[in-house]
Amino acid sequence: MTDSLLAHVVSRFTPRQWENVATESLRYLLSAGAGAAPARVLAPFLALPSQLTWRAQVSSTDDPSIPDLVGEDGQGRPEVIIEGKFWAALTENQPATYLKRALDAFGSAEDGAFTHVLIFLVPARRLALIAHELEARMGCRSEHHEELGLMTLNNGQLVAVVSWGRMLAEVQGCLDEAGDTQRLADLARLRGLCDRADAEAMLPIDASEIGSHVAHRLYDFLEIVDGVTDELVRRQTVSLRGLKAVGGKGYYGRYMKSLESGHVVQLGVLVWSWAYRYPSPFWLRIYQPDPEVVRAWEGLVGTPGIALVDDQRNYGWLSIALKPPFGWKRTSSKPASPMRSRPRSRCCLSPRPTSPPRSPRKASWRTPREPNPDEMLVARLVLSVRSDARRKGDSDARTKRLARPVLPARTNYCVRGAV
Numbered sequence: 001m002t003d004s005l006l007a008h009v010v011s012r013f014t015p016r017q018w019e020n021v022a023t024e025s026l027r028y029l030l031s032a033g034a035g036a037a038p039a040r041v042l043a044p045f046l047a048l049p050s051q052l053t054w055r056a057q058v059s060s061t062d063d064p065s066i067p068d069l070v071g072e073d074g075q076g077r078p079e080v081i082i083e084g085k086f087w088a089a090l091t092e093n094q095p096a097t098y099l100k101r102a103l104d105a106f107g108s109a110e111d112g113a114f115t116h117v118l119i120f121l122v123p124a125r126r127l128a129l130i131a132h133e134l135e136a137r138m139g140c141r142s143e144h145h146e147e148l149g150l151m152t153l154n155n156g157q158l159v160a161v162v163s164w165g166r167m168l169a170e171v172q173g174c175l176d177e178a179g180d181t182q183r184l185a186d187l188a189r190l191r192g193l194c195d196r197a198d199a200e201a202m203l204p205i206d207a208s209e210i211g212s213h214v215a216h217r218l219y220d221f222l223e224i225v226d227g228v229t230d231e232l233v234r235r236q237t238v239s240l241r242g243l244k245a246v247g248g249k250g251y252y253g254r255y256m257k258s259l260e261s262g263h264v265v266q267l268g269v270l271v272w273s274w275a276y277r278y279p280s281p282f283w284l285r286i287y288q289p290d291p292e293v294v295r296a297w298e299g300l301v302g303t304p305g306i307a308l309v310d311d312q313r314n315y316g317w318l319s320i321a322l323k324p325p326f327g328w329k330r331t332s333s334k335p336a337s338p339m340r341s342r343p344r345s346r347c348c349l350s351p352r353p354t355s356p357p358r359s360p361r362k363a364s365w366r367t368p369r370e371p372n373p374d375e376m377l378v379a380r381l382v383l384s385v386r387s388d389a390r391r392k393g394d395s396d397a398r399t400k401r402l403a404r405p406v407l408p409a410r411t412n413y414c415v416r417g418a419v
Helices: 005-013 013-032 037-041 096-106 126-140 162-178 181-199 212-234 271-276 291-298 372-394 399-404
Strands: 053-056 069-072 078-084 115-120 142-145 149-155 156-162 245-248 251-259 264-270 283-289 306-314 317-322 348-351 413-416
Touching: 013 053, 013 069, 013 078, 013 162, 013 181, 037 115, 037 162, 078 096, 096 115, 115 126, 115 162, 126 142, 126 149, 126 156, 126 271, 126 306, 142 162, 156 162, 162 181, 212 251, 212 264, 212 283, 291 306, 291 317
Parallel strands: 078 115, 115 156
Antiparallel strands: 053 069, 069 078, 142 149, 149 156, 245 251, 251 264, 264 283, 283 317, 306 317, 348 413
């Protein structure tokens, strides 16, 4: 990763203003000799003039949107609108309000040719995520142009999702041709900031991100997974026999077997897919599906409730992003605690839950106390001696009396202490 003074300053003092600093830096370079960069990036799709008037944070009296960058032609029309993003989500105005502003200025082209473009500049890892979210908002499919390093959407107006690296490569080409060494040095600082944002593992933690409401919401998502699974079992749609809940770094899921098809699928909260594939916490996935299942799942595109059929197989999984029902509210007042309550008691030896339960002890007037580590060690040794005596079948009456209260030697024992 190429670091720079700009990246260091922005990350240290204004972590929430990375996008504004980056787009203002880009505006400076486009106005200083690299104005043809957007035209070169989008040359296969439309012809843009190499010289536009670049303005930042352009507001309008007709709508509430404020695009980061606008390239205006000689008549003041927004021929290119650029929205720079690192990790912020799309706002309510994106892209509909931006496209309406451009359409009001240009009108509809009679020959179907594009007259303007909306560009989203994002880190390379967010290309697919932003494109998929735009699909849902624009009602059209995206096209991935791998050789060009971008993705496009067309609902009558052109929208392009371009990586910062792709745009800055064309900016460098323009500055190299002009021999502008000073601007090339400025570009290196901007590239350092973009590289750092693209590879940053985690932004500085903000106080608003660790409130209890965040934990409540995440726990609600996990409860929804369990609730949906239980409801499917109640409707006799799936079976959980021999299957279990699984969890790990960034995911929690419930395996279930379809009683109709016999396929085993997993419903869960997948944080990585939520962050990088589609903005939904709920995913349904199947491991190493056969071609028939793949075709059936791909045919679900456009079905209500299905946000995305992810064709990128991560470790053999085929996944579907599910659209949560907005406005849904839990009917129960309080979720059940995941921890089982146990009464305070003195240290004792007991078999695992699979063994027959032991009779409860008589109440004692003594106050329960925490077990002493030495006492627990002695208890283990006594249990070991008694088990050995039982296995050897010693006929000594005293040994039998010692071994009598002990369960068969093959039983797995655990030490249960005070809580």
